Structures are given as structure tokens and as C-alpha cells.
Amino acid sequence: MQLPKMQPFKENIVSTSKDDFVSLVHEALSNANGTFIKIFTKDSSEKYYFTVLTDSSKILAVYGKLLTTNRDVIGKEALDVLQPLLSNPMVVDIYTLDEITLKLSIADNIEIYSTTPKINIDEFLGVSKKDELSEVLEKEKLLEQILEKAKKEEIKPAPQIEKAKEVEGAKVPEMIEKPPEEKPVKVLKETPKPAPQPAAKKEGPKVKIEIIGSEAFKPALEEAFKEYSKILLNDIKKMGDTTLNDMEIHGEIGTGVVYLTIHLNANIEEEAKVEIAKRKILFFANRHVPVIGRVSGLKPIIRSIKVNVVAGGRVDTMEERERGEVELWKLKKPPTVQINPKLFLTIDPEFRSYFSAYARTLLKDIEDAGIKVDKMEVDVEGRKEHEINIKLQTSVPNMSKAQVEALVTSLAKEHAKEMGKALKKYVWVHKVEVELTGAQLVRPKQRKLETIINAPKNVDPYLRKFVKDFVNEIRGIGIEPSKVQIDAKEVSFALGGGRAYHITVTVEGASTSALPLSKLKDMIEIEANKRARELAEVLKEEVVVREVKLNVEEETSGTQVAPAQISHKAAEILKKKAELEKEVEKLLKEAGIEELSFLTEDKKREAEQTLLKSRIEPAMETLKSKVQSELKLLPRVTFKWLKMNWNFTGSNVEVTFEVSFAKEEVGGLFGAFSGISDDKIKEDAIRIIRKAMEDISREYGISIVPKRINVLVR
Numbered sequence: 001m002q003l004p005k006m007q008p009f010k011e012n013i014v015s016t017s018k019d020d021f022v023s024l025v026h027e028a029l030s031n032a033n034g035t036f037i038k039i040f041t042k043d044s045s046e047k048y049y050f051t052v053l054t055d056s057s058k059i060l061a062v063y064g065k066l067l068t069t070n071r072d073v074i075g076k077e078a079l080d081v082l083q084p085l086l087s088n089p090m091v092v093d094i095y096t097l098d099e100i101t102l103k104l105s106i107a108d109n110i111e112i113y114s115t116t117p118k119i120n121i122d123e124f125l126g127v128s129k130k131d132e133l134s135e136v137l138e139k140e141k142l143l144e145q146i147l148e149k150a151k152k153e154e155i156k157p158a159p160q161i162e163k164a165k166e167v168e169g170a171k172v173p174e175m176i177e178k179p180p181e182e183k184p185v186k187v188l189k190e191t192p193k194p195a196p197q198p199a200a201k202k203e204g205p206k207v208k209i210e211i212i213g214s215e216a217f218k219p220a221l222e223e224a225f226k227e228y229s230k231i232l233l234n235d236i237k238k239m240g241d242t243t244l245n246d247m248e249i250h251g252e253i254g255t256g257v258v259y260l261t262i263h264l265n266a267n268i269e270e271e272a273k274v275e276i277a278k279r280k281i282l283f284f285a286n287r288h289v290p291v292i293g294r295v296s297g298l299k300p301i302i303r304s305i306k307v308n309v310v311a312g313g314r315v316d317t318m319e320e321r322e323r324g325e326v327e328l329w330k331l332k333k334p335p336t337v338q339i340n341p342k343l344f345l346t347i348d349p350e351f352r353s354y355f356s357a358y359a360r361t362l363l364k365d366i367e368d369a370g371i372k373v374d375k376m377e378v379d380v381e382g383r384k385e386h387e388i389n390i391k392l393q394t395s396v397p398n399m400s401k402a403q404v405e406a407l408v409t410s411l412a413k414e415h416a417k418e419m420g421k422a423l424k425k426y427v428w429v430h431k432v433e434v435e436l437t438g439a440q441l442v443r444p445k446q447r448k449l450e451t452i453i454n455a456p457k458n459v460d461p462y463l464r465k466f467v468k469d470f471v472n473e474i475r476g477i478g479i480e481p482s483k484v485q486i487d488a489k490e491v492s493f494a495l496g497g498g499r500a501y502h503i504t505v506t507v508e509g510a511s512t513s514a515l516p517l518s519k520l521k522d523m524i525e526i527e528a529n530k531r532a533r534e535l536a537e538v539l540k541e542e543v544v545v546r547e548v549k550l551n552v553e554e555e556t557s558g559t560q561v562a563p564a565q566i567s568h569k570a571a572e573i574l575k576k577k578a579e580l581e582k583e584v585e586k587l588l589k590e591a592g593i594e595e596l597s598f599l600t601e602d603k604k605r606e607a608e609q610t611l612l613k614s615r616i617e618p619a620m621e622t623l624k625s626k627v628q629s630e631l632k633l634l635p636r637v638t639f640k641w642l643k644m645n646w647n648f649t650g651s652n653v654e655v656t657f658e659v660s661f662a663k664e665e666v667g668g669l670f671g672a673f674s675g676i677s678d679d680k681i682k683e684d685a686i687r688i689i690r691k692a693m694e695d696i697s698r699e700y701g702i703s704i705v706p707k708r709i710n711v712l713v714r
Helices: 018-029 076-085 099-108 110-115 121-125 130-155 159-190 218-237 271-287 290-296 318-331 349-368 401-423 460-476 517-539 568-590 597-631 678-700
Strands: 010-015 034-042 047-055 058-066 071-074 090-097 206-212 242-253 257-268 299-311 336-340 343-346 373-381 386-394 427-436 450-454 479-492 499-511 542-554 637-649 652-663 703-713
Touching: 010 018, 018 034, 018 090, 018 121, 034 099, 047 076, 047 099, 058 076, 058 110, 058 121, 071 076, 090 099, 099 110, 206 218, 218 242, 218 271, 218 290, 242 271, 257 271, 257 290, 271 299, 290 299, 336 349, 343 349, 349 373, 349 386, 349 401, 386 401, 401 427, 450 460, 460 479, 460 517, 499 517, 517 542, 517 678, 542 652, 542 703, 597 637, 597 652, 597 678, 652 678, 678 703
Parallel strands: 206 242, 257 299, 343 373, 386 427, 450 479, 499 542, 652 703
Antiparallel strands: 010 090, 034 047, 034 090, 047 058, 058 071, 242 257, 336 343, 373 386, 479 499, 637 652
């Protein structure tokens, strides 16, 4: 085994018996955190050389070399060989280790450390605790004798005893002897009791452990978390003026790995030392993470470690703070203010100016979408964070309650996100309630539905369920389809293996929705992507909606105004419009142009792309930053750079990634990690990139597909 360069505590000491060796080890450990021992001995058939690493109470690593047969033994085998030789004459070198050199020695000899059972030193050396117990018993007996003697001396000189002697003569000694026999016994029984009573134990920090994943790994992982929290708590205690109040460890089990989220709350006496304490605790929390891997057998990957340190008072958890804030707000609810005849706002006066603008903008956007608003109430709760609740009364003839709720929720969330950025707070929409007071939705005529599925045989049954659910959803937004066609193509990935299914969805039918076709297409794309994600979970393969084609005609509702009701002036305008259209068609035919749509197709495509790019560009920025931050957390490698390019095609965004890593030759404190393969690094990087793409795609409601992922490892 390797040892840091240092001077020995004792060198070339000859131990002729086990007692000599035991006393030598105890002497070295009296003022040290650990020892490193070199032993040379022999018997009739073999010569031996051993190196032993210990901490203050346990044997940590043992290596032995059989010099005659030239054979190495480590761990339990070395312990079994060494134990019978302890009584033989030995030549011993012993080194004392402090905390740092002990941990460096463990790191240098991590392989031997991991194979050696952690045995108590006294148990291995066969040291009995009888000697210590006998000494304690002797001291207790001596104390009893002293107390008994002192009690007798106190009782003998009493004046009552002298009088008794004069009167009763020889009977007196019997009367005098009885009390001393009983009372000293009582004193001796009572006096030792208070001595061993321990001081009242201070309540330790609360440790909350949460594990998600396979049940098979949970017991080992729970044990690993407990060991980690114990070691971390010991290090924080050594800081002296810092107290750990509570600790939360969240573990999510993956394939051979566990993803860690750790939250620590502590307090310190002096405010000036808060930042220093925070950095120290963060250092300890990161340093001891390999303990989890060693105990559980799963590779720990840190997602986040958060440390909160305050000076003086107790640290409340986030849950307690939020609960207190909400209860306080509900006890003293601010008044409701009428902003305009239709709009009412309830909020703390301090934030009224911000959210009155929010409410006005939201009302304007709702009315611009074709919804007539009779009354809208906006409730905003909280101070540090804001929860928005909306109640809406509307009369809309051609939209259902679910459609109105979906549209209002979408607009409210969009504006809440912008408000959160402006205030630098978390602002979210909790509830939207819609009450319809006008005419109900006029449904289009029920049409015979034609379903066409072009797909590989293995996915055909699943796509039929996809179509059924999809049709039910689009009927809910005001479209009655006459034809739904699904084209699915199987695509194999050259890099990293695996396959995916690319789907094209074509919808034909009629619409009675007041929303423009571009908005309807966006809503249909969101529904198609939602069903694709459900399909991917069933197939265990990636499913991507490449394109959505929408061909619907607007169907007139039963509330259409009759021509007789139209004013004379309006009728003239409509007549002129029809004449102009005929004249334009005639001129186009003379010019050899069959359809007007040919001229407007480019502008239409440009308008659609502009609409989607307003969502795509921020999504791509978020994707890049998310991938960068997560790739930096990959263990055993150093993230160098990332190149990301994207291209918008149809309804999908194709993304190209190029990533570079430098493989570390020596990893963390507890061992060398240079043995990791390039393929493993590439697999982890590709998995992280794909997961980030799925998350961003779900968040922004757009389809993101990988065109090429290239991972370089140096």
C-alpha cells in the first residue's frame, strides 16, 4: 500500500508478544486519528510482510505479501493470515496519521480499502474488556468502604449513645449496631446512581429521505443516505459555531446511477461568518457524496445541492414559510377594486399597479380572441410569490366552456410568465373558472369519419388508439373531422443505437370555432404531441410528430343572420365585392394564373413560420442553457464546449449538437476514475441531451427532433 511522505512515530520496534504489539498500537492511537503499520514476521514455513491502515477504532485496509511463495493477499484473506501471527516476534514500523493524511491514504489505497471488512481493532487483536471492568469494580468497592467508614464515624460520637451506655449497660451495643447497618447500605445504594446519569441529549437535526425508483435498491440506498448524513453531520459539528437544523435528501434511481437533490438548513451565531459557513457546508456535502456510491453500489450524480445558512434564529422550511404566508393573507384579505365596468381585482395594495396592468392586458387579449366578456374577477394571493385565480362570465355563441377555459388559461399563463420575469418572483395561474351566460355552442353536423393509417405492423394497433383519443380531443375544440390520416415512418439512429417513429397527421373536416385556422392548427399540434408522448411511453421508443396538415372549411352556425335582415347599404357592398372577385379571377386567367393561392402561398408560409419562431427561438435558448448546465454535472469528465444548430422544417425543429469532453485521469477524493470508457461517456451525454429536448418540447408545445448528435471525448 502507498503512504504519504512522513516521519514514522516509531521505527524498527521488535514486538515479542501480542501484548507488546497491542500496547504499541494503543500508544500510537492515543494522540492520532489513525495509523499506518508495517509488519515483518515469519513462521516455520513462510516469511511475511504486512501493511495495515486503521482509523481510531477500526481496521480500514490490509495488504500482505508472502515473500517465499511470492503471493499477494488483501482484505479478509490478509486479515485471516495475519491474526495467528500476532503472537510471533515481529519487527514493526508505525506511522501516526491526522485527518488529512488518513483520507489521502484511503484515496491512494481505495481498491484495498473497498475489499477489506471494517473490523474493530480491539476485536481483531483479541483484547478483552475484563481488565477495564475489574478496575472499575475495584474503584466502586473502595468508594463503598470509604463511605461506610465515614458514616460510622459520624454516628459513634452522638450524645444519646453515651446515655444509653450508662443506663442499660451491656444491651446498648446491640441497639447501636442496628442503625449503622441499615443506613449506610441505603446511602451506598443511592449515591452511585446519580454519577452514571448522562446529560440530557440535545435533539439532533431532522433528516428527511425520499427515494424514487426500483424497490430492489431502496434498502441499500436508504442505508447509504443515513451513512452520508451521519458523516456530514460530524464534519459540521467540528465547525463549532454552526448548527445543522434539517437535511433533505432526494434520490431518483436510474440505470446503475442515482440522481441526488440535497437541501441543508443551518444557523450560525455570527452574521459575518454566514458566507464562510455556507461554503464549508457545501464543500462537505460534495466531498462525502462518494460514500453513497460505496455503500449502495449505485453511481451518485448530483443534480443540485442547496445550503441555507442564517445568523441566530431558527431556519424555517420553505413549506412552513409558505403556509404561514398564506394563512396570514387569508386572515387579512385586501379589498376588491373595480378597475373598469367589467374588471375587478383583489390584491395587496403594494402590488396593485403591476397586476392592474396585467388584468387589463389579459381582458383585452381575451376580447381580441372573439370572446365577449360580461365580468372578470382576478384574485392575486401572496407577497413573496403570487398565485392568480380568475373567474370569468362570458356569452360566446360558438365555443364550449372547455374551449374558453383552455384559451383563457393559455393567455393568463403567458402573461403571468412575463410578470414573473419583471418582478423577479414566481407567479403562477392556479385556477380559471368560466361561466357561460349566452348562447351555447352550435355543433357542426356529425360527419362519417374516414381513418387511414400507414404504419409498420407492430405499431398499427397502438396508432388506432392514438387516432381515437386524438379525434375526441379535436372535436372538443370545435372541429368535426371527416378524414384523419396517420403516416408513421420508422427511423434508426446511427449514433448510440435505438430507433424512432416519425408521424405525419392529416386532418380534413369542418370547423365552427371562432378561432383563426393558424390558432386551431397550433392547438391540434399540441394535442398530437401530447398523444405522441403517451404512445412513446407504451412503445418504449421515441415518437415524433413531424408535421400536422389541416384542411377544414368553416361551417355556418344556426344563428346566422338572414339576408333580409341585412341593410340595403351592406347588400350593395357585398354585391360589389362579388363583382370584384369575378373580375380578379378573369384577369388572372388571362394572365395564365389558375389560382390566387399560388401568389399568397409564400406569404402564408412566412406568416406561419413567424408565428412559430416566436415560440421556437426562446425554446432553443432554454434548451442550450439546460443542456450545458446538465453536461457540466457528468462525473469523471470535464465539459469543454457545446455547439448547437437548429433548423425549422414544417412543424418540427431539427437540432444538431456537437459536444466535447476531456476525460479526467484522476477523479474525486476517493479514487481514480480513469477507467471509464468513451462509449459510456457518449451514452450518458446523448441520454441527457434527449431528455432535455423532451422537457423543452413539452414545456413550449413544439416538436423538437435530433438531426445529429456528435460527442467527442479526448
